[in-house]
Amino acid sequence: MEVVRLHAETFLRLRSGQASVISDPEQLAVFHCHDYYEIFVVSQGTATHKINGVSQNLEPGMLYFVRPDDIHAYVTPSSQFQIVNILVPSALFRLFLDYVGDSYYSQSLLSPVLPPHVTLARAELETLMQTMRQLLVQGKIMKSESETLFRIALFNLLTTHFPVLPKKSTVPIPDWLKVVNIEMMKKANFAEGLPALYRLAGKSVEHISRSCRKYMNKTPSQLVNDIRLEYAARCLMQSKAEIMDICADAGFDSLSHFYHLFRAYFGISPRQFRKCACELSLPDHLLSGLEDQDANLEKAIPLRNVIDLSQENPVAT
Structure with missing residues (x-):
């Protein structure tokens, strides 16, 4: 399967970004990633969104925040399917993060295996x-x-649509809890689990539990398991290790419990997740040369689809 890497400079007339309307089935079906961020909303119709090895059903009102290295395409679209998107250069997104500050906790947008998305109400x-x-x-x-x-x-x-802190929380997360979150991202710590979290926090179990619920809307166990599941998903995508071994490597003691948590978190089983990821795996020659894919761009996604001032309905990717 061929994956095209799209470059912002190919599409952007301005330094900030642009909006575009996409409804051409051939253009939508091209698997691609970017060197920019993309925010798209389904304005009408339905389709299947193939994203990082997972299939998701798209319906009107679904709003996605797609990161540069997310590999995706839109397949089996209905006759009326259409998305409207905006392209956000990486430099502009960094300026946004610098402006809003550390409390925005950008890792909630950037670290998950699947890109964040929300479903808007009709008025929204x-x-x-x-x-x-x-x-x-x-x-x-x-x-x-x-x-x-x-x-x-x-x-x-x-x-408005991707607030990464609980809406009801008006008190900043304590510094000690921020540090614990960062430290728990390390494999040795999340594999050890709760004992590592309690040791790193240096506070009573009751205080840690109250703080996690208050500032993160999670229990300590949920915090640890979410990190483990993200790690396991990456292993399923990037390695051929047995699922049982990945389960143990991530720190889970029970394979059945791992399957239960994985399905609840990602919506499919680890085996199904790997199967989808294998279908979207990049050939070696693409992995070593994604930056040189411009030669394929015109064939895969015609440059005539870039917004043109003379067009009534501008289209881009």
């Missing part, structure tokens, strides 16, 4: 679609001013 979808339409028009007639308007729209979209 209508409001977002109005914003997208404005960006399309602004990009055509306002030129330099549209960059500022794009940044405002991007800030509002991210902070």
